[in-house]
Amino acid sequence: MLRSTKLFIFLCAACILPAGCNDEGIDNSNKDGFNRQELLRTWADSLILPGYTNYLQTLLDLKQSATDFIDKPDTSALRKLRSSWLNSYIAWQYVALYEIGKAESVSLRDFTNTYPTSPANIEKYLANGAPNLELPSTRSEQGFPALDYLINGSAGSDTGIVNRYISEDGLGAYTALLIDRLIDLTTQVRDHWDNGYRNQFMENSGSSASSSVNKIVNDYMFYYERSLRAAKVGIPAGVFSSMPLSDRVEAYYHPAASRTLFMHALQNCIYFFNGTRSVESSAGLAAYLDHLQTIQGGEQLSLLINHQFVVITEKALLLRESFKEQVEKDNQGMLVLFDALQENVVLLKVDMMQALNIKVDFVDADGD
Amino acid sequence: MSIIRTAIIVLVSGLCLSSCKDTEPTKNVEPIVNIPDSYVFNRDGRSTVSFTGQTERIRMAEELGSALTDFSKSESDLLEMFRNLTESGGDADPFSEELLNRSSKSLREKIAASADYFSANTTEAVAIRNLFESWIKAQVQEVFPASMELAAPGKAGQIASGTRTRYISAKGFEYDQFFKKGLLGALMLDQMLNNYLSPSVLDADMNRSDQETEKVVDENAYTRMEHYWDEAYGYLFGNAQDPANPLPALGTEDGYMNEYVGQVDADPDFAGIGKRIYDAFKAGRAAIVQREYGYRDARVKELRKDLSAVMAIRAMYYLESGATQLENDQKGSAFHSISEAYGFIYSLRFTRNPDTAGPYFDRTETNTLLGTLTDSGSNGFWDLKPETLRQLSAQIGARFKIDPALTRN
Numbered sequence: 001m002l003r004s005t006k007l008f009i010f011l012c013a014a015c016i017l018p019a020g021c022n023d024e025g026i027d028n029s030n031k032d033g034f035n036r037q038e039l040l041r042t043w044a045d046s047l048i049l050p051g052y053t054n055y056l057q058t059l060l061d062l063k064q065s066a067t068d069f070i071d072k073p074d075t076s077a078l079r080k081l082r083s084s085w086l087n088s089y090i091a092w093q094y095v096a097l098y099e100i101g102k103a104e105s106v107s108l109r110d111f112t113n114t115y116p117t118s119p120a121n122i123e124k125y126l127a128n129g130a131p132n133l134e135l136p137s138t139r140s141e142q143g144f145p146a147l148d149y150l151i152n153g154s155a156g157s158d159t160g161i162v163n164r165y166i167s168e169d170g171l172g173a174y175t176a177l178l179i180d181r182l183i184d185l186t187t188q189v190r191d192h193w194d195n196g197y198r199n200q201f202m203e204n205s206g207s208s209a210s211s212s213v214n215k216i217v218n219d220y221m222f223y224y225e226r227s228l229r230a231a232k233v234g235i236p237a238g239v240f241s242s243m244p245l246s247d248r249v250e251a252y253y254h255p256a257a258s259r260t261l262f263m264h265a266l267q268n269c270i271y272f273f274n275g276t277r278s279v280e281s282s283a284g285l286a287a288y289l290d291h292l293q294t295i296q297g298g299e300q301l302s303l304l305i306n307h308q309f310v311v312i313t314e315k316a317l318l319l320r321e322s323f324k325e326q327v328e329k330d331n332q333g334m335l336v337l338f339d340a341l342q343e344n345v346v347l348l349k350v351d352m353m354q355a356l357n358i359k360v361d362f363v364d365a366d367g368d
Numbered sequence: 369m370s371i372i373r374t375a376i377i378v379l380v381s382g383l384c385l386s387s388c389k390d391t392e393p394t395k396n397v398e399p400i401v402n403i404p405d406s407y408v409f410n411r412d413g414r415s416t417v418s419f420t421g422q423t424e425r426i427r428m429a430e431e432l433g434s435a436l437t438d439f440s441k442s443e444s445d446l447l448e449m450f451r452n453l454t455e456s457g458g459d460a461d462p463f464s465e466e467l468l469n470r471s472s473k474s475l476r477e478k479i480a481a482s483a484d485y486f487s488a489n490t491t492e493a494v495a496i497r498n499l500f501e502s503w504i505k506a507q508v509q510e511v512f513p514a515s516m517e518l519a520a521p522g523k524a525g526q527i528a529s530g531t532r533t534r535y536i537s538a539k540g541f542e543y544d545q546f547f548k549k550g551l552l553g554a555l556m557l558d559q560m561l562n563n564y565l566s567p568s569v570l571d572a573d574m575n576r577s578d579q580e581t582e583k584v585v586d587e588n589a590y591t592r593m594e595h596y597w598d599e600a601y602g603y604l605f606g607n608a609q610d611p612a613n614p615l616p617a618l619g620t621e622d623g624y625m626n627e628y629v630g631q632v633d634a635d636p637d638f639a640g641i642g643k644r645i646y647d648a649f650k651a652g653r654a655a656i657v658q659r660e661y662g663y664r665d666a667r668v669k670e671l672r673k674d675l676s677a678v679m680a681i682r683a684m685y686y687l688e689s690g691a692t693q694l695e696n697d698q699k700g701s702a703f704h705s706i707s708e709a710y711g712f713i714y715s716l717r718f719t720r721n722p723d724t725a726g727p728y729f730d731r732t733e734t735n736t737l738l739g740t741l742t743d744s745g746s747n748g749f750w751d752l753k754p755e756t757l758r759q760l761s762a763q764i765g766a767r768f769k770i771d772p773a774l775t776r777n
Contacts, residue, residue, distance in 0.1 A: 105697070107528055110528070110531060114531070131516055132516070132518065134518055135516060135517075135518060135526055135533075136526055136527065136528035136533040136700075137515075137516075137526055137533040139528075139531075139533075361696075
């Protein structure tokens with residue numbers, strides 16, 4: 001079981017990269033002797049840039065499906081639109097954690113995937129026109145969750161949804177507006193990486209608080225804790241409230257997708273930790289920990305963390321595809337998954353970050 | 369790490385030394401005061417503890433505090449909540465809680481109203497009350513109309529702060545934070561330290577001889593001196609679920625004194641301050657019952673020191689946070705922190721230094737600190753530099769003998 005799950009985790013198109021042997025002539029070794037620039041290059045070239053390129057392509061496909069559906073609304077075009085939406089939502093999971101550079105300055109994550117969405121506000125916009133979507137207060141009325149409401153939840157049946165798109169111009173217009181905004185934000189971020197930020201990211205390879213490694217490892221930790229552990233699992237499971245909140249799951253109006261979205265987000269967390277989509281990388285956080293010979297209770301820390309990722313994967317695969325249903329029918333399984341995720345918070349945030357000498361730069365509370 | 373730890377130890381032992389000195393009675397013998405396990409005091413089977421007025425004011429502050437960002441409210445709605453009177457001075461019912469509408473009390477009347485600082489200083493007192501009203505008016509006139517605009521330098525509107533949305537003036541000010549954090553000093557702290565805990569108030573009129581004869585006030589079970597002490601206690605624990613044993617829920621009972629004593633207590637560098645404050649309240653109250661006034665006044669000194677320090681620590685914390693957020697280009701979060709800092713710095717004018725009988729920072733000094741925050745450029749907070757915030761934090765820390773590094777988490 002353990003072995004096959006491990007295979008599952010690292011199963012991917014063979015993006016075998018010439019890892020760890022580039023020869024750019026710049027000495028960017030940290031005092032600890034690990035080549036941080038190579039680490040950054042691996043992240044940028046094998047995960048981040050291909051991630052954005054793929055995500056942007058899925059958004060363009062989504063736009064096409066939406067245009068087809070809006071031009072001629074029927075249930076088959078709706079199903080195609082829905083499948084494009086899910087494809088794009090999955091592709092998003094592979095870039096969601098890189099809230100650095102342009103993504104940070106435009107708040108890509110919050111404008112793309114803040115949920116639960118607000119149907120009441122969306123309905124107001126459908127009737128009276130949309131506000132400026134750059135306003136932070138409109139974050140929960142745009143992005144994938146708002147599209148989720150429009151194409152999956154704006155009426156009780158597929159026919160009902162189609163009929164609304166036929167009879168109300170507001171739906172098509174708002175759907176197109178939301179997709180264009182996602183394309184615009186993502187294009188800005190991808191272009192920024194293409195036009196110089198990749199090199200800037202790699203060259204900032206020191207070990208200060210503002211260095212790329214320190215910043216992106218913090219982004220990773222923040223994403224793992226808030227988005228993966230809390231938003232996708234803990235909040236719906238009621239870990240932070242007195243009662244479980246099944247209406248807080250991701251893709252609430254198409255809840256059969258919630259576990260899938262979680263699995264892909266988890267997958268990318270595993271890729272990031274190991275540096276590439278291939279387990280044989282010599283430039284990932286795992287390799288970095290091995291380089292520092294980080295031992296925890298007699299075991300290599302990198303193996304402990306990867307083992308825990310296997311445990312998390314196993315626990316998640318025991319659950320229903322719909323986390324909404326899982327919370328309502330057997331919340332215990334969600335809590336078990338949350339606990340498994342939490343164990344890696346300790347290994348990553350405390351043991352790993354201490355070993356790498358990276359200070360946590362975010363605090364738990366948002367203040368009031 | 370070890371340097372920080374040493375600093376903590378030095379600081380803690382410093383506090384201990386000075387408080388031990390404070391508690392030394394004028395005679396050489398420490399009086400024996402029997403202190404109960406919880407804040408429970410009875411006379412003839414009836415509780416003598418009462419602070420309904422404080423509970424009401426805390427709840428008024430809670431309602432008004434949220435209403436300041438409720439864009440459906442009008443200026444006169446908010447001013448009525450502040451004054452609990454109509455514009456023409458008639459009876460108003462501005463609150464959702466019936467108890468508060470029936471109350472004859474108001475927030476405005478107790479702002480800058482302590483016996484020690486303001487009984488002979490009504491000019492400043494009125495100016496301070498009007499300043500609070502000016503923040504309410506500015507919020508409605510400048511911020512409310514721009515609630516669906518994007519903020520920019522010189523332009524009011526909304527701005528993201530983490531996952532939250534903040535509403536700021538053209539200069540980046542959150543007036544609601546000025547108001548709420550300013551209230552901590554101008555109302556709660558001033559009433560506690562400079563009024564109800566002041567020996568000049570506790571011992572006013574015939575209070576000492578009434579305490580001897582246990583002369584109670586009207587139909588109540590308490591003496592005047594006991595009641596005064598409880599009224600100070602009520603500004604910290606008046607909204608507690610269990611006011612007799614309020615420590616387990618410290619920090620969660622309101623958005624004012626209780627919250628911020630709790631916040632400071634939650635910082636490992638200052639852990640224990642909540643219990644120290646509670647213990648001093650309990651011991652001082654027991655001393656009143658047992659008529660040990662020297663012992664009572666030693667507790668007053670401790671309370672003045674610790675509660676004043678809470679204002680300073682929070683001011684420094686928000687200045688340090690604001691500096692880091694500016695460095696990380698998180699403007700919305702930074703402006704929120706700086707707006708909180710503004711209110712806490714404003715509150716410093718109402719602190720009480722047990723050694724000088726005045727505030728740690730007087731009116732002029734406080735205004736200078738605030739001017740540094742607001743006037744570094746024509747666009748207010750938009751023009752602030754992180755190092756300016758760190759300098760202010762260091763300046764406050766030097767006066768209170770608190771290392772800014774300790775306030776950073």
